[in-house]
Amino acid sequence: MNIDSLHNGIVIDHIKAGRSMEIYKFLNLDELDCSIAIIKNVPSSKMGKKDIIKIDAVLDVDLNALGYIDSGITINLIEDGKRVKKYHPELPEYISNIVKCKNPRCITTIEQELPHVFKLTDRENKIYRCIYCESKAELSQ
Amino acid sequence: MRHLIDILDLSVEEINEILATAEDIIANPAKYAHSCAGKQLATLFYEPSTRTRLSFESAMLSLGGEVLGFSEASSSSASKGESVADTIRVISCYADIVAMRHPKEGAPMVASMYSTIPVINAGDGGHNHPTQTLTDLLTIKREKGRLKDFTIGFCGDLKFGRTVHSLIEALSRYEGINIVLISPEELKLPSYVKKEILKAKNIPYTQTTDLLEVMPQLDILYMTRVQKERFFSEEEYLRLRDSYILTVEKLETAKKDLTIMHPLPRVNEISVAVDNDPRACYFKQVQNGKYARMALILKLLEVL
Numbered sequence: 001m002n003i004d005s006l007h008n009g010i011v012i013d014h015i016k017a018g019r020s021m022e023i024y025k026f027l028n029l030d031e032l033d034c035s036i037a038i039i040k041n042v043p044s045s046k047m048g049k050k051d052i053i054k055i056d057a058v059l060d061v062d063l064n065a066l067g068y069i070d071s072g073i074t075i076n077l078i079e080d081g082k083r084v085k086k087y088h089p090e091l092p093e094y095i096s097n098i099v100k101c102k103n104p105r106c107i108t109t110i111e112q113e114l115p116h117v118f119k120l121t122d123r124e125n126k127i128y129r130c131i132y133c134e135s136k137a138e139l140s141q
Numbered sequence: 142m143r144h145l146i147d148i149l150d151l152s153v154e155e156i157n158e159i160l161a162t163a164e165d166i167i168a169n170p171a172k173y174a175h176s177c178a179g180k181q182l183a184t185l186f187y188e189p190s191t192r193t194r195l196s197f198e199s200a201m202l203s204l205g206g207e208v209l210g211f212s213e214a215s216s217s218s219a220s221k222g223e224s225v226a227d228t229i230r231v232i233s234c235y236a237d238i239v240a241m242r243h244p245k246e247g248a249p250m251v252a253s254m255y256s257t258i259p260v261i262n263a264g265d266g267g268h269n270h271p272t273q274t275l276t277d278l279l280t281i282k283r284e285k286g287r288l289k290d291f292t293i294g295f296c297g298d299l300k301f302g303r304t305v306h307s308l309i310e311a312l313s314r315y316e317g318i319n320i321v322l323i324s325p326e327e328l329k330l331p332s333y334v335k336k337e338i339l340k341a342k343n344i345p346y347t348q349t350t351d352l353l354e355v356m357p358q359l360d361i362l363y364m365t366r367v368q369k370e371r372f373f374s375e376e377e378y379l380r381l382r383d384s385y386i387l388t389v390e391k392l393e394t395a396k397k398d399l400t401i402m403h404p405l406p407r408v409n410e411i412s413v414a415v416d417n418d419p420r421a422c423y424f425k426q427v428q429n430g431k432y433a434r435m436a437l438i439l440k441l442l443e444v445l
Binding site for chain 2: 103105106107108109110111113114130131132133134135
């Protein structure tokens with residue numbers, strides 16, 4: 001299968017097979033006009049199978065937030081057809097409106113417009129807690 | 142501008158400073174009688190808690206300040222659907238400081254994000270109640286003369302008791318604290334509290350279901366209410382409840398200078414006969430609560 005190379009954009013590689021749509025939705029890629037390729041179940045020597053997303057545009061979003069969704073992914077920034085940066089997203093200190101607080105006693109359950117914000121409290125064990133009620137976020141796998 | 146949402150918002154030095162102010166208030170109440178003249182405390186109580194509200198109001202009145210507020214959500218704009226953020230912005234126009242009690246966890250934190258005046262968390266559901274912790278620390282300081290080097294037993298409902306979790310967290314920052322956890326299996330301290338506080342900070346602790354067995358080693362006994370609704374069956378509740386009632390007889394092996402504490406309200410977990418024992422400090426604790434709140438108000442209003 002041939003996908004044209006990017007001139008300026010982002011390649012999100014090493015996504016766990018089957019999770020590319022989650023990232024697509026998280027980054028609101030459906031709102032973009034540019035070319036986007038979602039490539040699923042690509043054979044991978046390391047992972048067996050993986051997903052890849054190619055975005056033919058430079059996004060103004062904090063891609064580190066992807067580290068919460070899938071810490072194994074690789075982000076490649078492409079400029080003038082060349083890869084200028086390759087990195088693994090770090091776990092962000094805060095994640096906002098990615099997961100919802102499930103604690104029925106949390107203030108977010110009655111105040112609908114409050115952002116659901118979680119703070120990283122244990123980097124090693126990837127534990128995030130709600131900034132309001134300190135309940136643990138349910139981890140994405 | 143500072144708020145008090147969680148006891149850990151205060152450093153050990155700040156807590157010590159507040160406790161020192163509280164002790165000075167106790168020694169020289171007249172000195173502080175007009176410290177907050179012209180200042181207003183708003184008590185925003187979205188659920189009834191007469192004791193805590195009166196403690197805050199009494200504290201402000203004793204500082205020469207004034208109080209306003211509501212004592213249940215139905216008499217506030219919350220019943221019309223107003224958000225905490227909007228309410229606090231309105232109240233910020235009237236008062237100089239706020240004490241907020243709310244049934245939902247994190248509500249005072251939300252208030253602090255939008256407030257232009259200091260917000261004190263006066264209890265948010267089963268989450269935090271930092272002024273109770275300040276009260277407990279002041280009581281220990283006054284009764285023991287120190288906040289280090291003692292063995293404290295927590296007895297009763299250690300699973301849901303927020304006062305216990307907060308006090309353990311606060312004490313974990315002091316030296317020489319030895320903790321004894323006394324509860325039925327069903328109401329043991331949650332494992333995350335043990336892991337994230339006791340184990341993480343190397344606080345020595347033991348767990349037991351037998352109060353009598355550990356009584357002789359305790360310097361402080363912190364009793365809590367065992368609530369019936371926590372149990373699966375009536376029989377189990379009745380069986381367990383009686384093992385955690387503090388009686389004069391059970392105190393026979395206790396130290397002569399034991400300090401008995403309880404955040405109140407008490408139901409039956411401390412026999413009324415114990416009230417006459419000089420080691421019973423739970424009503425002094427209530428008095429200390431007022432002084433701790435006075436000292437906190439002074440600090441947050443920066444009037445000292």
